[in-house]
Amino acid sequence: MRVVLQRVSRASVTIEGRVAGAIGRGFCLLVGFTHEDTPAEVDWMAEKIAGLRLFSDAAGKMNLALGETGGAVLVVSQFTLYGEATKGRRPSFIDAARPEHAVPLYESFLAALRRRGIEVAAGEFGADMLVEIHNDGPVTLILDRSP
Numbered sequence: 001m002r003v004v005l006q007r008v009s010r011a012s013v014t015i016e017g018r019v020a021g022a023i024g025r026g027f028c029l030l031v032g033f034t035h036e037d038t039p040a041e042v043d044w045m046a047e048k049i050a051g052l053r054l055f056s057d058a059a060g061k062m063n064l065a066l067g068e069t070g071g072a073v074l075v076v077s078q079f080t081l082y083g084e085a086t087k088g089r090r091p092s093f094i095d096a097a098r099p100e101h102a103v104p105l106y107e108s109f110l111a112a113l114r115r116r117g118i119e120v121a122a123g124e125f126g127a128d129m130l131v132e133i134h135n136d137g138p139v140t141l142i143l144d145r146s147p
Contacts, residue, residue, distance in 0.1 A: 001041040001105070001146065002081045004030040007054050007139035011074045013123040014130040021121030026071030027054075028133045032081030033097040033105050034146060041145045042105055046112035049073070054139055062139075072119035076131055077106050099126060 005027050012022035027049065055064040055071070066073070079102070083091035097105070106125050113120050123129045 001034070001037045001045050001109075001144070002032045003045060003049070003143040004078075004081065005049065005052075005141045005143060006030075006133055007136045008074075009134045009136045011131070011133045013074060013076055013121075014132070015124055015127045020123055020127075020129070021074055023072040023074045023119070023121050025069065025136070026066060026119075027073045028131070029073055029075045030078040030081060030131075031075055031106065031109060032078050033102040034082055034095050035097050035101065036146060037097060037101075037105055039105070039108055042109045043112055044145050045143060046109060046116060048143060048145075049113065050116040050118060052141075054141075067117055072121060073113060074121045074123075075106075075110060075113070076123040076129060077102070077125045 008026060008028045010024050011028040013020050051065055053063050053065050055069045057063040079093060079096040082096035083093050084095060085091040103125050110120055110122055
């Protein structure tokens, strides 16, 4: 499981002209799955994201977690996170999980974040989406958890 996390002042995802999800301050999470991913990776990632201290405290130090700031997450599925482009000009996506494996993991990830008290907005798995991200900082992390 791979997540590109961006701390945002706001973010939204639009599908066919309709806003499918939008948040104010929080994290935009671009999420991809590979063939070997299991619910264990999903739970680990949700716990990691819920606990990351990436927001400034009164002293200006990154010392507050998402829940301490009232922030939310916008989760966007993105199989291209497992694109391999070292050879040739056309990336291979062979390492990306097929939808029949990835969709249950994606839905489980959304639920795992909600169980941790996080407000969750989401795109639509497999849809052609326009994602608007207002990166705050900028703060961007790449989180990788594979079995």
